[in-house]
Amino acid sequence: MVLEILPPDTPLAFRAMRALRGHLTDPAAFATQVDEVQRPQGYRLLGAFTEKRSERADAVAVLGFRFATNLAWGRFCYVDDLSTVPEARGEGHATALLERVHEIAADEGVSMVHLDSGVQPERAAAHGLYFSQRYRIASYHFVREP
Numbered sequence: 412m413v414l415e416i417l418p419p420d421t422p423l424a425f426r427a428m429r430a431l432r433g434h435l436t437d438p439a440a441f442a443t444q445v446d447e448v449q450r451p452q453g454y455r456l457l458g459a460f461t462e463k464r465s466e467r468a469d470a471v472a473v474l475g476f477r478f479a480t481n482l483a484w485g486r487f488c489y490v491d492d493l494s495t496v497p498e499a500r501g502e503g504h505a506t507a508l509l510e511r512v513h514e515i516a517a518d519e520g521v522s523m524v525h526l527d528s529g530v531q532p533e534r535a536a537a538h539g540l541y542f543s544q545r546y547r548i549a550s551y552h553f554v555r556e557p
Contacts, residue, residue, distance in 0.1 A: 413511045416456040416470065418446045424456050427473040431494030453477040454491065457511055459504035471496050472504035476512050478519060488516040490526035500536070509544050527552050
């Protein structure tokens with residue numbers, strides 16, 4: 412079951428998000444960052460929950476996304492985060508989340524969905540998922556750190 416995660420339920424996304432963003436250590440700080448900083452900038456969270464979900468069960472997978480506009484692409488949807496807890500990988504949760512964000516983008520009149528993914532060998536399964544969802548490698552992403 413895929414649902415949008417809204418305040419005050421943001422902490423339900425923490426465990427799945429931490430599987431990707433290991434630097435996150437505090438569920439309350441995570442919820443504050445998402446709810447008070449990122450949501451006002453348009454960030455939204457989807458969660459995949461198991462059928463046996465209780466009212467307050469954690470999501471087993473999450474997808475964070477936002478809409479933006481730039482000169483290169485016009486209006487587009489950007490997937491910031493897509494993560495599944497290790498014990499639930501390979502069960503179709505990430506696919507369901509991507510399919511839902513594609514529907515939301517289409518409802519918004521947006522045809523392009525973008526995401527970045529690291530090139531580490533452990534990301535190979537994620538890359539296979541993206542290719543199966545008809546994503547293609549469109550550019551290099553460069554970063555300069557101090």
